[in-house]
Amino acid sequence: MIKSFKILWQKDSFERDFITWLLILKEYRQPTGLNWGCCLNIKGLELEELQAFLGTYHLPKYRAAQIFDWLYQKGAADWEEISVLPKSLREKFRAEGVSLGRLETVAVENDPDGTRKYLFQLEDGRRVESVYLPDAERHTVCFSTQVGCAVGCLFCATGQLGWSRNLTAAEIIEQPLRIGRDAGVRINSLVAMGQGEPLLNVENLLKAVRIMNHPQGMGIGARHITISTCGIVPGIQRLAEEPLQLNLAISLHAADDRLRDRLMPINRKYPLAAVLEACHAYLQKTNRRITFEYTMIAGVNDRPEDLRNLAGLLSGLLCHINLIPFNPIPGKDWRRSDPARVRLFEKELLLAGIETTVRKERGTRLSAACGQLQGKYQNEHSSPVS
Ligand code: SF4
Missing domain, CATH: 1.10.150.530 (DNA polymerase; domain 1)
Known part of the structure; x- marks a missing residue:
């Protein structure tokens, strides 16, 4: 035998x-x-x-x-x-069927500011979105890590689609490669902030990131690769163990548990105290500044008490707050905060000693929020897959 x-x-x-x-x-x-x-x-x-x-x-x-x-x-x-x-x-x-990739581009939207939104079809017919954001010498791709998302944040179109599956490392890395080829540029900045929660697919993500970062791979410096998470504590801990100096961004959007439980159901599993504890440990290990994303929704999380909570939660932490005007999504009558309110948040947070910026709006004429192009394409083509 x-x-x-x-x-x-x-x-x-x-x-x-x-x-x-x-x-x-x-x-x-x-x-x-x-x-x-x-x-x-x-x-x-x-x-x-x-x-x-x-x-x-x-x-x-x-x-x-x-x-x-x-x-x-x-x-x-x-x-x-x-x-x-x-x-x-x-x-x-x-x-012998050794393949070099299987993504198919099914839709592209172009904004006059150069932003492009792509809808890719995977081998099994499911679809994901990616965005190309050119800015002078910086060519950024915001890529997806899952088909749909199980986290179900209330302000997110992808969250309304539900979760289908994780992307493989190949499907993750193919997105910036396809876009770089299509746009005729060398992609030099990456953000895992498309569809899906990256840290719920952390091993495939890190595999793709190692190829993105490898000097013989895409050669993109780890400092130009950002991983965004809604606060998956074991994922943050896993990221802290990685030798790569990646950027970590936390989708915060509310600075007290009651409001965050409502906006982001994942907060019931990983409440703010646990997320902040993981952030402190991450900082101790990496000494890398963390970005906190805060989408501003009128009357929901832009009240004076929200500002106080936000400043109180993050003061003293090596961090940066990114204030993001809300992108309306179908089925929700929420509005974005008044620009004066956004500026007030920025001013007060800066006074509290927290580095704060307002995200520059890009691709405003596109299906702006994640998951919207997919939803639009599905409606137009009555597709059976999601
Ligand atoms: S914001 Fe991110 S984590 Fe939340 S539902 Fe959307 S894709 Fe998922």
């Missing part, structure tokens, strides 16, 4: 299939709902994993470095483009 297994093992195809399946299992280690019979998308592989995979073809390690360079530095989307590889090898990969 052992002898016959050894004979079988020596056969290239068996070994290759075995390693490929290990990598696929790793890629889809979180519940995804994907078809398990699909081929391997090598965009989700870190350099060492790619080397291991190519080793099953008896290819030297430098081939992995070449492919990495063509995928992430040169933005190749098809084997045909990776001209540094012999034609026979490219044909072999294609014939």
Whole structure:
């Protein structure tokens, strides 16, 4: 039995299939709902994993470095483009179903300020949104990490869609790659603030981030990569363990538990005290300033007591507050705060010694809030998937 297994093992195809399946299992280690019979998308592989995979073809390690360079530095989307590889090898990969990505662009909205919103279709027909935000030399992509979101924040269109599944590392990294290629620019700034709660898909996210950051990958400095969370405490703790110097942003939106319980149901599981404790621990470990996002909704969280609570909660913390005018969403009659109220918050928070800015509005003519383009596309096309 052992002898016959050894004979079988020596056969290239068996070994290759075995390693490929290990990598696929790793890629889809979180519940995804994907078809398990699909081929391997090598965009989700870190350099060492790619080397291991190519080793099953008896290819030297430098081939992995070449492919990495063509995928992430040169933005190749098809084997045909990776001209540094012999034609026979490219044909072999294609014939064996080794894929370089599967995102399909189904809709793009353009704003005159240069902002573009993309709706991508995944292999299983589900869809996610990403946004491209050009600003002088800065080319930022805001990407999604899940299909829909289970957190259900009241002010968020994605929260109303519900959760379908986590994105794989490949599906995460494909978003900025597709956008960079489409816009003809080198993406140099990334924000995990699209659809989904990034820290509820933390391992796939970090895998993608390591490729984004790798000098032979996209080469984007960790300080130009921001992870936004609604306050998933174990995720913040996990992030603190990462050696990468990533930026952490907390979607706060309310500074007392009663209001936050109402706006963000996740607060019942991770109340403000627990989130702040995790932030303090994160700061101790990383000494990286934390950003707190505060979406201002008229009459809901922009009252004088909200300002007092916010200043009290964050004073003394190494942080920055980003005040965001609310983007109206269908089904809610909330309005954004009056600009004078936003300026008052900014002024008072600065006086309290907390660095505060008002987010510059971008893409105001697009389906501005996360999940709106998806909802709009679904309505127009009566699609059965979400
Ligand atoms: S704001 Fe973020 S965490 Fe909350 S429902 Fe929307 S996508 Fe999910």
